[in-house]
Amino acid sequence: MAEYQYRCPVCGPWSARLPMGTAEAARECPGCGRSSARRYTAPALNRMPATQARLRLREEASRDAPEVVTAVPPAVRRRPVVSDPRRATLPRP
Numbered sequence: 001m002a003e004y005q006y007r008c009p010v011c012g013p014w015s016a017r018l019p020m021g022t023a024e025a026a027r028e029c030p031g032c033g034r035s036s037a038r039r040y041t042a043p044a045l046n047r048m049p050a051t052q053a054r055l056r057l058r059e060e061a062s063r064d065a066p067e068v069v070t071a072v073p074p075a076v077r078r079r080p081v082v083s084d085p086r087r088a089t090l091p092r093p
Contacts, residue, residue, distance in 0.1 A: 001017045001018065001019060001020070002017070002018060002019070002020045002023070002043075003015050003016070003017050004016050004017075004018055004023040004038060005038070005039040005041050006026075006027055006029070006036040006037065006038050006039060007036055007037055007039050008029035008031065008032065008034055008036040009034060009036075010029070010031075010032050010034055011029050011031040011032055011034075013039070014029065014030065014031070014036070023038060024038070025037070025038050026038065
């Protein structure tokens with residue numbers, strides 16, 4: 001199913017989901033019944049959120065041109081372990 005955009009002179013833009021290639025040049029508006037002209041728009045090729053798309057592109061780029069590090073990353077500072085038995089059952093942040 002493809003989504004086709006139409007514009008009604010009274011109600012404004014609206015869309016219809018139809019089988020691919022079956023959209024007419026004009027359709028009846030579902031709101032007022034007037035003839036609405038079809039608007040030609042770019043297809044929705046990217047249905048992925050922008051952050052996810054960026055991460056996927058970065059992942060694909062690392063296959064051919066990986067990021068090279070010149071030094072060992074700094075160690076993550078750990079919190080000291082509390083040895084008080086009263087606090088042992090409390091949830092940790």
